[in-house]
Amino acid sequence: GENVEQHPSTLSVQEGDSAVIKCTYSDSASNYFPWYKQELGKRPQLIIDIRSNVGEKKDQRIAVTLNKTAKHFSLHITETQPEDSAVYFCAASVYSSASKIIFGSGTRLSIRP
Amino acid sequence: SQTIHQWPATLVQPVGSPLSLECTVEGTSNPNLYWYRQAAGRGLQLLFYSVGIGQISSEVPQNLSASRPQDRQFILSSKKLLLSDSGFYLCAWSVGLLYGYTFGSGTRLTVV
Numbered sequence: 001g002e003n004v005e006q007h008p009s010t011l012s013v014q015e016g017d018s019a020v021i022k023c024t025y026s027d028s029a030s031n032y033f034p035w036y037k038q039e040l041g042k043r044p045q046l047i048i049d050i051r052s053n054v055g056e057k058k059d060q061r062i063a064v065t066l067n068k069t070a071k072h073f074s075l076h077i078t079e080t081q082p083e084d085s086a087v088y089f090c091a092a093s094v095y096s097s098a099s100k101i102i103f104g105s106g107t108r109l110s111i112r113p
Numbered sequence: 114s115q116t117i118h119q120w121p122a123t124l125v126q127p128v129g130s131p132l133s134l135e136c137t138v139e140g141t142s143n144p145n146l147y148w149y150r151q152a153a154g155r156g157l158q159l160l161f162y163s164v165g166i167g168q169i170s171s172e173v174p175q176n177l178s179a180s181r182p183q184d185r186q187f188i189l190s191s192k193k194l195l196l197s198d199s200g201f202y203l204c205a206w207s208v209g210l211l212y213g214y215t216f217g218s219g220t221r222l223t224v225v
Binding site: 032034036042043044045046049089099100101102103104105106 | 145147149155156157159162172203207213214215216217218219
């Protein structure tokens, strides 16, 4: 089955700097890659996703890149702000009737003022 | 619009007691439904998923079970809780393929 690895497990950046979180996946059939943000004690929420037919997607300060050949994808947050502090999860999904999503282990991002 | 309800929000149960967590979805038909568990400070572990009434797939062996008695209802159960069952339980739904999930607000279970 699919296995998703995520690095780093913790990340601390100065406010205004950029943050990068990287993930790899094992199943070459995976074709949907969402990213979730989870604030303390709350539910994960989808912040951006990318499909295998594109290599990059941007939404304001957030961007994701996908390299299907290498089977890795990354989340980039620019001009970080205090409200970006949270745990971020990458995930991968294989096109199937169940469309179950396998998550990485998470990255705890802290923004230093 | 679609909404997902999950209850209770918090639960403290003694070891060996039964468990029943309920999740319902409104505003959609034939959703895919999922149960995830998140141990403290850890990632999201897929426990069960369902693509239709009575159809349950289990991802990991454990003393938990799931049922889907109605199209938009998903129940997580246990006959006898273990200390290791403590965690944050999240229900989620999706419709169609290649779409992300929407999570419920979660149940924080503490087994004592």
